[in-house]
Amino acid sequence: MKQNKNRGAGIAPERTDAMDVALFVTCLTDTFAPRVGVAVVRVLRHFGCTLHFPPGQTCCGQPAYNNGFHDEAAAMGRRLIDVFEGYERVVTPSGSCAAMVIHHLPELLATDPAYAEKSRSLAERTWEFGRFLADVLKVDFASIRVDPSRPITYHYSCHLRGLMSAEQAARMVSSLGGIDYRPLEQLNQCCGFGGAFGAIYPNISNAMARDKLDAIRRTGAEIVISNEAGCTMTIEGTARRCGASVKFKHLAEVLAEALGLMDDQP
Amino acid sequence: MSDPTWFERNVETALADDVVRAAIDNAATKKIDARAAAVAEVDNFEALRDLARDIKQHTVENLDRYLDQFIASVESLGGRVHLARTADDANRIIAGIARDNDSKLAVKSKSMTSEETGLNAALQAAGVRVVETDLGEFIVQLDHDRPSHIVTPIIHKNRKIIARAFTREIGVEYTEDPQALTMHARRYLRDIFRRCDLGISGVNFAVAETGTICICTNEGNGRLSTTRPRVHVALMGIEKVIPRMVDLAVFLKILARSSTGQPITVYTSLINGPRRPTDPDGPEQLHVVILDAGRRRILQSEYREVLRCIRCGACLNACPVYRRIGGHAYGNVYPGPIGKLLAPLLCDKDHYADLPQASSLCGLCLEVCPVRIDIPDMLVRLRRDQVRDESVPWTRRLAFEWMFRALASPWKYRLAQKLARIATAPWADGQWTRKLPGPAKRLTAFRDAPRPAARPFRELWKHEQ
Numbered sequence: 001m002k003q004n005k006n007r008g009a010g011i012a013p014e015r016t017d018a019m020d021v022a023l024f025v026t027c028l029t030d031t032f033a034p035r036v037g038v039a040v041v042r043v044l045r046h047f048g049c050t051l052h053f054p055p056g057q058t059c060c061g062q063p064a065y066n067n068g069f070h071d072e073a074a075a076m077g078r079r080l081i082d083v084f085e086g087y088e089r090v091v092t093p094s095g096s097c098a099a100m101v102i103h104h105l106p107e108l109l110a111t112d113p114a115y116a117e118k119s120r121s122l123a124e125r126t127w128e129f130g131r132f133l134a135d136v137l138k139v140d141f142a143s144i145r146v147d148p149s150r151p152i153t154y155h156y157s158c159h160l161r162g163l164m165s166a167e168q169a170a171r172m173v174s175s176l177g178g179i180d181y182r183p184l185e186q187l188n189q190c191c192g193f194g195g196a197f198g199a200i201y202p203n204i205s206n207a208m209a210r211d212k213l214d215a216i217r218r219t220g221a222e223i224v225i226s227n228e229a230g231c232t233m234t235i236e237g238t239a240r241r242c243g244a245s246v247k248f249k250h251l252a253e254v255l256a257e258a259l260g261l262m263d264d265q266p
Numbered sequence: 267m268s269d270p271t272w273f274e275r276n277v278e279t280a281l282a283d284d285v286v287r288a289a290i291d292n293a294a295t296k297k298i299d300a301r302a303a304a305v306a307e308v309d310n311f312e313a314l315r316d317l318a319r320d321i322k323q324h325t326v327e328n329l330d331r332y333l334d335q336f337i338a339s340v341e342s343l344g345g346r347v348h349l350a351r352t353a354d355d356a357n358r359i360i361a362g363i364a365r366d367n368d369s370k371l372a373v374k375s376k377s378m379t380s381e382e383t384g385l386n387a388a389l390q391a392a393g394v395r396v397v398e399t400d401l402g403e404f405i406v407q408l409d410h411d412r413p414s415h416i417v418t419p420i421i422h423k424n425r426k427i428i429a430r431a432f433t434r435e436i437g438v439e440y441t442e443d444p445q446a447l448t449m450h451a452r453r454y455l456r457d458i459f460r461r462c463d464l465g466i467s468g469v470n471f472a473v474a475e476t477g478t479i480c481i482c483t484n485e486g487n488g489r490l491s492t493t494r495p496r497v498h499v500a501l502m503g504i505e506k507v508i509p510r511m512v513d514l515a516v517f518l519k520i521l522a523r524s525s526t527g528q529p530i531t532v533y534t535s536l537i538n539g540p541r542r543p544t545d546p547d548g549p550e551q552l553h554v555v556i557l558d559a560g561r562r563r564i565l566q567s568e569y570r571e572v573l574r575c576i577r578c579g580a581c582l583n584a585c586p587v588y589r590r591i592g593g594h595a596y597g598n599v600y601p602g603p604i605g606k607l608l609a610p611l612l613c614d615k616d617h618y619a620d621l622p623q624a625s626s627l628c629g630l631c632l633e634v635c636p637v638r639i640d641i642p643d644m645l646v647r648l649r650r651d652q653v654r655d656e657s658v659p660w661t662r663r664l665a666f667e668w669m670f671r672a673l674a675s676p677w678k679y680r681l682a683q684k685l686a687r688i689a690t691a692p693w694a695d696g697q698w699t700r701k702l703p704g705p706a707k708r709l710t711a712f713r714d715a716p717r718p719a720a721r722p723f724r725e726l727w728k729h730e731q
Binding site: 025027029030031032033034035036037038041042051053055056057058059063064065066067068069070072075076079158159161162186188189190192193194195196197198199200201202203204205206207208209211233234236237238240241 | 274277278281287291295586587590591623624625626627628629630633646647648649650651652653654658662666669670673674675676679683686698700708709711712713714715716717718719721722723724725726727730
């Protein structure tokens with residue numbers, strides 16, 4: 001690990017107590033972007049959290065829910081609730097899965113006598129990574145310095161919508177210390193992922209993804225911060241197919257690298 | 267793989283036309299940007315949206331009460347009300363009005379409801395010529411086309427196509443100058459207005475308290491169409507009613523802002539019955555045709571809030587799918603996000619089974635909807651109905667069932683990760699694959715697909731402890 005110039009950076013001075021956090025890594029991040037999980041763990045530890053990883057976790061049920069398999073989604077939701085039972089706070093690197101737990105599970109299980117209350121409790125304890133840093137840990141993003149020679153843009157994921165507006169989310173990234181921030185045109189336009197949508201209508205999805213990639217290219221950014229594994233797979237897969245050399249990182253990876261908690265990925 | 271559906275074929279055609287796609291995307295982007303600017307000028311726009319939602323929801327929940335009140339108000343003003351259960355009923359009623367008055371030439375100001383019933387063709391068959399007077403609809407009619415947007419019917423057309431239609435159909439000298447073309451249309455329509463003997467309009471809002479019909483237009487054609495002919499027929503869906511005149515103020519504040527980014531439409535006509543003896547002009551007869559055509563079925567269902575829609579078109583302008591495939595691909599009068607609900611709910615769930623699926627559930631439609639219809643949630647409910655009705659294609663159902671089984675326990679899940687890694691190995695390019703075989707080829711048709719990592723996070727975690 002390289003010399004850490006940023007040690008202690010971003011920690012709000014009044015906070016000293018340790019905070020117990022259970023990581024809900026999500027199936028896509030676990031399977032396709034494990035480095036993001038590692039980055040989340042290291043960043044949260046850096047800010048004084050004690051991390052737990054309940055090994056029974058798989059999926060929040062969102063694919064089932066979005067595609068209309070609501071009995072199956074409810075079953076997966078109940079499973080998830082059991083897995084995270086007893087943890088004071090649950091943090092996830094995915095806004096989409098956070099929204100599933102926070103908004104849809106309580107609705108889906110509202111009439112389930114055994115799980116209605118539990119689902120509301122899990123919803124209250126669950127945080128999307130960025131919002132957790134900002135609202136709970138009160139991280140001062142400006143004090144975390146990123147490499148100013150590598151321009152960065154930010155892709156807003158649609159399913160963050162109910163948790164954080166596009167402007168709020170972009171401000172979080174653009175406030176990083178030293179950042180050469182390149183705003184993305186049409187920030188709130190979808191990248192074309194949409195879960196099964198991308199597989200059922202690959203051509204519509206592709207038209208959306210190409211436009212997103214074009215917008216990214218126009219920023220001249222070297223790095224795209226994309227906090228949703230599904231979006232990242234879609235846009236990065238399109239970039240690879242089109243021969244674009246832009247790098248994709250989760251905010252946690254950018255922070256972990258800036259804080260010297262992780263080697264910079266070339 | 268099964269044969270492509272009609273929708274998939276439409277999408278294929280639409281995506282192949284880069285010119286049309288760019289035209290729609292540009293126009294929609296301009297409109298949604300204009301909306302954002304217009305909305306920002308109002309201090310309490312979010313509160314207005316809440317109010318608009320509440321007024322509409324209250325109205326649809328007490329619909330018969332307000333419809334009865336509206337009907338009584340119209341009749342007390344001397345208007346006649348006709349109830350149409352189906353689209354055919356509406357067309358028959360209007361053809362009957364034309365026959366009774368010996369009308370042969372009708373002018374029509376923009377009405378999506380009349381598109382829904384197929385009124386033009388029905389009147390044509392009854393010997394009545396109908397001329398569209400909204401410039402966009404006029405061009406659609408001139409070019410033997412269909413509207414592709416509920417507010418901007420020619421959003422898919424460029425200047426050249428329009429210019430050619432003018433030259434071909436009304437014999438004017440070829441020009442692409444919008445102003446010159448508009449003047450040609452104006453001259454053509456003036457003559458029609460002079461000769462017409464029936465005026466047909468839509469209705470934006472119907473005020474129960476006063477019997478007022480409110481029509482919002484930008485060209486004044488609505489006013490001419492409803493005052494110049496002897497007979498005015500206003501066609502509306504049952505959901506167009508609002509309780510009071512003060513409620514209208516709320517909707518006038520949000521409709522044009524949401525729709526085109528204007529503070530208000532250029533013309534806002536409030537029609538109170540036919541011509542009174544003291545009036546210098548106006549139609550001798552006013553007929554209001556109130557159409558059900560599937561709306562009562564929606565009213566009785568969990569999809570009731572769809573009836574709050576005021577047809578502003580904001581969800582179309584915002585929608586990333588609409589902007590790529592355009593309005594015609596939806597195969598219905600109502601395209602875009604709201605059309606994905608209205609088509610299956612008003613017409614036929616099976617025929618329009620693709621529409622609720624063709625969404626990334628990005629949620630922008632809800633973000634811009636002036637009456638906060640939770641379109642993404644309703645799309646998910648329609649998908650749930652398809653699962654319950656067992657109308658999901660078996661291949662898709664099977665894929666989901668395997669996936670759900672794998673996600674039901676950590677060891678099955680880990681096994682699935684390993685199997686997927688091994689299965690994709692022959693086509694691997696490191697962590698990615700460029701081309702997958704068989705049914706998985708859809709995943710790599712247009713972009714590379716990632717492979718499961720050799721070591722998922724749950725294994726890396728062991729080293730992080």
